[in-house]
Amino acid sequence: MLFTGRSRPSGPTAEVPPNAGRHRTEAHEQEENLPDHELESYLAALSPEGDPESTGSGRRFGGSQVYQLRLPLMANERLRELAAYHQTSPMALTQEWVLQRLEWESQQHHRR
Numbered sequence: 001m002l003f004t005g006r007s008r009p010s011g012p013t014a015e016v017p018p019n020a021g022r023h024r025t026e027a028h029e030q031e032e033n034l035p036d037h038e039l040e041s042y043l044a045a046l047s048p049e050g051d052p053e054s055t056g057s058g059r060r061f062g063g064s065q066v067y068q069l070r071l072p073l074m075a076n077e078r079l080r081e082l083a084a085y086h087q088t089s090p091m092a093l094t095q096e097w098v099l100q101r102l103e104w105e106s107q108q109h110h111r112r
Helices: 026-032 037-046 073-085 090-111
Strands: none
Touching: 073 090
16 A cells, blocks of 8 residues: 555555445425424423413513513623522522512512
């Protein structure tokens, strides 16, 4: 064998087209275009009954509601620091605070 600087030996080998494996076959492309019934079933199970709100205030997930919270940059940084200190995520910490505040407000309302 003569060294030519290539990593593969030169000479008679199996005839492999130079682009083999780089392009998708037509059968593979057709397979990808088929609907994924398992995924569709899973997503249907997650979707809410009926139409979700269309006002953009959030989306429903089961019996829950998703809200978007925008914070000033400094408040967001402080939230991240506190979440890291408590070894949790900013979202989990915010959710905990909101639930605590709702409970407190409910108790205040019942005392009046």
